Each structure stands twice: as structure tokens, then as C-alpha cells.
Amino acid sequence: MDANPSTWSEHTVGAPATDADGDAYRALSGNAAKGIAVVTAAHRGWDHAVTVSDYLSVTYDPPTMLVSLYSLSRIVEAVAGAGRWGLSLLASDQRSVAERFGEQGAPLDALLRQTPHVRRDPDGPALIAGALCWFELRTVATHEAATHTLVVGEVTAMGRAREFGAKPLVRFQSGYLR
Amino acid sequence: MDANPSTWSEHTVGAPATDADGDAYRALSGNAAKGIAVVTAAHRGWDHAVTVSDYLSVTYDPPTMLVSLYSLSRIVEAVAGAGRWGLSLLASDQRSVAERFGEQGAPLDALLRQTPHVRRDPDGPALIAGALCWFELRTVATHEAATHTLVVGEVTAMGRAREFGAKPLVRFQSGYLR
Numbered sequence: 001m002d003a004n005p006s007t008w009s010e011h012t013v014g015a016p017a018t019d020a021d022g023d024a025y026r027a028l029s030g031n032a033a034k035g036i037a038v039v040t041a042a043h044r045g046w047d048h049a050v051t052v053s054d055y056l057s058v059t060y061d062p063p064t065m066l067v068s069l070y071s072l073s074r075i076v077e078a079v080a081g082a083g084r085w086g087l088s089l090l091a092s093d094q095r096s097v098a099e100r101f102g103e104q105g106a107p108l109d110a111l112l113r114q115t116p117h118v119r120r121d122p123d124g125p126a127l128i129a130g131a132l133c134w135f136e137l138r139t140v141a142t143h144e145a146a147t148h149t150l151v152v153g154e155v156t157a158m159g160r161a162r163e164f165g166a167k168p169l170v171r172f173q174s175g176y177l178r
Numbered sequence: 179m180d181a182n183p184s185t186w187s188e189h190t191v192g193a194p195a196t197d198a199d200g201d202a203y204r205a206l207s208g209n210a211a212k213g214i215a216v217v218t219a220a221h222r223g224w225d226h227a228v229t230v231s232d233y234l235s236v237t238y239d240p241p242t243m244l245v246s247l248y249s250l251s252r253i254v255e256a257v258a259g260a261g262r263w264g265l266s267l268l269a270s271d272q273r274s275v276a277e278r279f280g281e282q283g284a285p286l287d288a289l290l291r292q293t294p295h296v297r298r299d300p301d302g303p304a305l306i307a308g309a310l311c312w313f314e315l316r317t318v319a320t321h322e323a324a325t326h327t328l329v330v331g332e333v334t335a336m337g338r339a340r341e342f343g344a345k346p347l348v349r350f351q352s353g354y355l356r
Contacts, residue, residue: 004307008296009337017240017332025241028336031267031310032235033213033346056232057210058246059325062195063203066246066323068236089209118186129182132209143321145244145330147237152323154195158206159187168211170355172346177355 033177036098036169039067040086040117040125041078047112047126048078051102053171055087063155065137071149079151083139086125089132092167095176097128120157131161132168211355214276214347217245218264218295218303219256225290225304226256229280231349233265241333243315249327257317257329264303265313270345273354275306298335309339310346 011028013021034053041048055067065087069076079085090098100111116129120136127134137153144150170177189206191199212231219226233245243265247254257263268276278289294307298314305312315331322328348355 007341008339010298010335011337012335013241013333021241022238025238025333025336028311028313028338029235029238029241029243031213031346032215032233033211033348034234035209035211035350037210054234054236055210056212056234056244056246057207058232058323058328060200060203060207061325063191063199063207064324064326065207066234066328068234068244120188133206135206141321141323143319143328143330145236145319146242147239148242150236150244150321150328150330152321152328155191155199155203157188157190158203159189160206161186163185168209168350168355170211170348172213177346177348 030173033170033172036090036171038088038090038097038101038128039069039075039079040088040127041075041082041084042123042125043078043081046078047108048075049101049108049111049126050075051098058152063158064152065135065155066150066152068145068148068150071144071147076149079139080142084125085137085139085153086127087135087137088128088161090128090169091130091132091162092169094130094169098169127161129161132166133160133162134158208351211348211350214268214349216266216268216275216279216306217247217253217257218266218305219253219260219262220301220303221256221259225286226253227279227286227289227304228253229276236330241336242330243313243333244328244330246323246326246328249322249325254327258320262303262314262316263331264305265315266306266309266339267311268306268347269308269310269340270347272308272347276347305339307339310344311338311340312336
């Protein structure tokens with residue numbers, strides 16, 4: 001009842017799901033507006049950094065966050081290996097940072113050299129300067145979910161990196177929310 | 179390096195975390211911009227509906243989403259009991275819907291009577307009319323994480339509920355992104 005038939009559409013997912021189902025889902029799930037962040041980890045002397053939008057706050061008791069990462073990615077290996085990671089929430093003027101860390105397989109040392117960042121201790125993750133705020137986390141659980149790994153972390157330290165009043169960088173559909 | 183000391187702040191979380199840590203986290207984590215959605219489930223003849231912002235897309239292969247729900251809430255019971263649930267992504271003109279389902283312990287029958295919705299089959303979850311889009315999901319895993327339950331669901335059906343061009347309802351800091 002009450003649906004406007006001219007704007008209501010339905011797509012039923014097959015069992016198993018097909019490529020067409022995946023395409024339909026990608027288009028629709030882009031309607032979930034999401035603040036963009038960068039996950040960072042330092043592992044075996046290398047920095048890793050990947051742009052993400054699939055993270056969330058689990059609870060404030062104790063402060064706990066979750067990020068969903070592609071299971072075959074280097075960042076999963078680095079986060080798992082290091083046992084700790086950073087999450088920097090980007091501001092609206094940091095599109096170039098989001099794009100820099102959005103590409104797969106780019107050489108990481110050069111990327112971080114171009115990106116102002118802060119490291120709170122020598123083995124810690126790089127935290128992106130100019131972000132709205134940052135969190136350092138310690139992994140407390142991981143769960144496999146289809147192609148992805150859900151990494152649950154407790155916050156060990158956190159703070160602002162930017163003056164109040166700055167706006168977030170938000171992905172929506174195939175672009176950014178202006 | 180490169181942090182602007184006038185805008186950089188640090189808060190270290192105790193072990194165990196204190197109430198003050200929780201408060202600091204709540205303030206900072208509000209900087210994560212999030213599209214607002216409503217989770218619905220029909221269980222034992224009753225409808226349940228709760229406004230959420232802590233959900234994410236896990237993967238498109240197969241289409242899979244996750245929502246984090248307070249473990250002692252009725253919605254967790256309903257979602258677990260029904261084994262299926264709905265997720266409707268709200269549009270920017272649906273603030274009143276977000277607020278209606280944001281309150282704890284409100285009588286649910288009246289709430290849904292005031293809210294145009296669609297039910298695809300008699301036992302299915304209510305889907306919010308006028309939302310940007312909707313997903314019906316079948317729970318495939320649940321994980322406990324501190325005070326919350328992470329519910330992972332595979333999408334069984336999905337669609338638009340609104341004309342293209344509508345904007346999302348986005349929470350940021352203590353209000354909505356305008």
C-alpha cells in the first residue's frame with residue numbers, strides 16, 4: 001500500500017546471485033550516503049593506506065569501530081599483521097587524498113610522502129593531517145563475510161585534526177555529495 | 179609531522195575505558211557522516227522498526243549488508259526471530275520518519291499506521307514508502323561485539339522507492355547535513 005507505482009522498482013536476487021544481481025545491487029547501494037575515511041596500518045616497515053566508506057561505529061562502551069575490507073587485499077594483511085590501525089575521517093577538501101588511496105596496487109611510500117600525516121609513535125599507523133578527526137584502534141575480532149573481512153577494533157586513542165566547522169567528504173551514488 | 183598543533187587534539191582511552199572515554203568517543207565519532215535508514219522486521223504478528231545509521235554494504239558478490247544493533251533491543255529479537263528484515267534508505271524530506279522510529283519503546287502499531295509503507299508478502303518486513311531505495315535481507319550470520327550485535331544479511335530483493343534526483347538524509351555531528 002501507499003507505494004507510488006511510477007517510482008517503485010523491484011529486483012529479485014537469484015539463488016545463487018548472478019552478475020546482473022551484483023550490478024543492480026551496486027547501483028542501488030550507492031544510495032547509502034557515506035563519509036569517506038582512510039584506513040592505515042604500518043606492518044614490517046611498510047605503510048599501507050586505503051580509502052574506505054564501509055566502516056561504522058559499533059558502540060561507545062567501550063569505544064569500538066568496524067571496517068569491512070576485501071579479504072584478498074594487502075590492507076587486510078597489514079591490519080591483521082600489525083594488530084593496530086588508524087582511521088582518519090576525511091574533510092570535504094580532501095578529495096585528492098581519497099582518490100590517491102582509492103587505487104589498488106599503487107606504490108605506498110610515494111603516496112604517503114605526498115600526504116601530510118602524523119605518527120604518534122614509531123610503529124604506529126599514519127594519521128592523515130587535515131582530516132576531521134582520527135582514531136587509533138587495536139583489533140579485537142575479525143569475521144569473514146563472503147568476499148570481505150569485518151575487522152572490529154577498540155579505540156585506543158582519538159582526536160581532532162581540524163578546526164570545528166569543517167564539512168565531511170561524503171560519497172553518494174557515483175560521486176560526492178556537494 | 180605536518181599536523182597543525184592548533185587544531186590537533188589527542189584523547190587516550192583508558193584500560194578499561196571510562197565514561198569520559200565514551201563521551202569523548204561519542205563526540206568525535208559523530209564526525210562520521212552517515213545516511214539514515216530504517217530497519218524493519220515482522221515477528222509473531224508485530225512490526226518492528228528502528229532508525230539506524232550504523233549499517234554498511236559488505237560486498238556485491240553476493241549482495242550482502244550488515245547492520246549493528248543494540249543487543250538488548252526488541253529489534254534484534256525481531257530480526258533474529260524472523261530471520262529476515264528490511265532496510266529502507268531515507269530521503270532528505272523524511273526527517274519525521276527518522277525521528278518517529280528513533281525513539282525507544284514507542285507503540286509500534288500506531289507508528290506504522292502513520293507511515294506509508296509497502297509489504298511485498300504477508301509475512302514480510304514493512305518497507306518505507308518514499309525512501310530512496312529498499313532492501314529485503316535474509317540473515318546469514320550474527321556476531322556479538324561488546325554491547326551490539328552485528329547482523330549480516332544477504333539481499334533477496336531490492337528496488338527504488340523514489341524518483342531519481344532525490345537527496346539522502348545524512349546525519350553529521352549532532353544534526354543533519356543540509
